[in-house]
Amino acid sequence: MELSERVSSLSPSLTLSIDRKPKSMIANGQDVCGFGAGEPDFDTPEFIKKAAIAALEAGFTKYTPSSGTPELRQAISDKFKNDNGLNYKPSQVIVSNGAKQSCFNAIMATCQPGDEVLIPSPYWLSYPEMVRIAGAEPVFVETKEENGWKMTAEDFENAMSPRTKMVIINSPGNPTGAVYTREELEAIANVAIEEEILILSDEIYEKLVYDDVEHISIGSLSAEAHDLTITVNGFSKSYAMTGWRLGYLGAPDAIARAMDSLQSHSTSHPCSFAQKGAFAALTGDQQAISDMRDEFQVRRDYMYDRLSKMPNLTVPKPGGAFYMLVNIGRLGLTSTNFSDRLLSKAGVAVVPGVAFGDDKTIRLSYATSLDIIKKGLDRFEDFCRSV
Ligand SMILES: Cc1ncc(COP(=O)(O)O)c(C=O)c1O
Structure with missing residues (x-):
């Protein structure tokens, strides 16, 4: 069947599909430190959930x-x-x-x-x-x-x-x-x-x-x-x-x-x-929101401190969001090659920059716990030394 011109050149969301491989590795019991997430690891604050539940119960459907x-x-x-x-x-x-x-x-x-x-x-x-x-x-x-x-x-x-x-x-x-x-x-x-x-x-x-x-x-x-x-x-x-x-x-x-x-x-x-x-x-009360922000800041500071000291990599200090774009150009691998090898050899998931239009970079998300960030960066550092 012939598809419309509009969709025939369309590619599926790369970040969603890239996310699938580490998720299935984790489901198979493999130990993967995931830096691919595009969403906060926190749960929705309780008062927000309660309001939606109350609306459902009141028949706001x-x-x-x-x-x-x-x-x-x-x-x-x-x-x-x-x-x-x-x-x-x-x-x-x-x-x-x-x-x-x-x-x-x-x-x-x-x-x-x-x-x-x-x-x-x-x-x-x-x-x-x-x-x-x-x-x-x-x-x-x-x-x-x-x-x-x-x-x-x-x-x-x-x-x-x-x-x-x-x-x-x-x-x-x-x-x-x-x-x-x-x-x-x-x-x-x-x-x-x-x-x-x-x-x-x-x-x-x-x-x-x-x-x-x-x-x-x-x-x-x-x-x-x-x-x-x-x-x-x-x-x-x-x-x-x-x-x-x-x-x-x-x-x-x-x-x-x-x-x-x-x-x-x-x-x-x-x-x-x-x-x-x-x-x-x-x-409602915005405290839970600023608490999440504070936790992200601790993670950003830790991740930036580690990455900025690693040889052969560069990363500007990000002022916001929960991502770091790391330049791996000096390691001589494409972003996809680097990311695939990092996942299979070191069990660390990142997103290759080619998904965002830059093949010299990889994206690390710090929307994950500080423990995983620490463990993942230890592995990441060892991997980069071995490339
Ligand atoms: C820059 C940017 N805009 C928009 C969105 C979409 O957000 P939403 O989940 O509200 O659709 C994202 C999600 O990753 C994003 O990174």
Whole structure:
């Protein structure tokens, strides 16, 4: 049977499939230290689960409005204002089945054949595929390790063409952990404003920033930047709610209306009782969230300290998220070769950077216990010495 052109060149999510091998090794009783995780190892805080359970028991099990319940959209609008300095009315907020669907909706509603979308590389691997599904063309903007893997305004300007429709900013970033400063975002926003380019700002790792690093929403920098920005966020990473599938975005009016229609004909709306949990997450005590962040910081500090002292590797100190992108270029192996050998010889699972557009790097996630991090890094160090 002939498949549609839209899906025939599509590749499955590499991180999801790469994750399968170490998982099956663990299921077979093998001792694997996993640094591949793209999700917090913590459980969802109890008060959030209780709110969803109460909603189920109260019979909150029917369809909701397509863009989410009014109370949740209001809570998100308040959150955008209080945490991020963003003015999105509830009608400009769309709740979806994860930040992934929010990004997908945003790209589908705005991009089409003939358009180019600029994606700083290394990148989260779903962006280019989403752009391709929309019939548009991803254009990769190579970033440099010595710039902390961040796109400069100059890189942005140089990559632009008359067909550029959108630029994607992901801060804190996956796979790099890079966090853009206010000044860096201002310079990027100025270029976007000058050329009237939409900004898709994926802020899913917002709450996971360390030391004195500050998360800035690019859409908060000026009224002009706000009018061009679609701000994506969600519950997966900050609230340890990956399986709940809940994300959201704020967008200019016309784009929000288009996404509302798009979603109403695809997934209808996100799960009703999960939305009750999400409302509790946003409006409840945030202590559990900052406790998780503190634990991530301890792990980041430990992992960075170890990796930065290992010979023949380089790694910029990430300001956020829960990943480190390690340059293995000097060891003379491709990222896939390195990762395969590391898994089979040392029982350590990492993600090859080729999945994110850079074959000289590997990604280590510290969304796992400090004990596993210590044991895994001992093995990792021995393996690197033997290469
Ligand atoms: C940069 C980035 N954006 C979006 C997502 C998707 O998040 P969600 O689980 O809410 O769909 C991820 C998940 O890995 C991510 O890394």
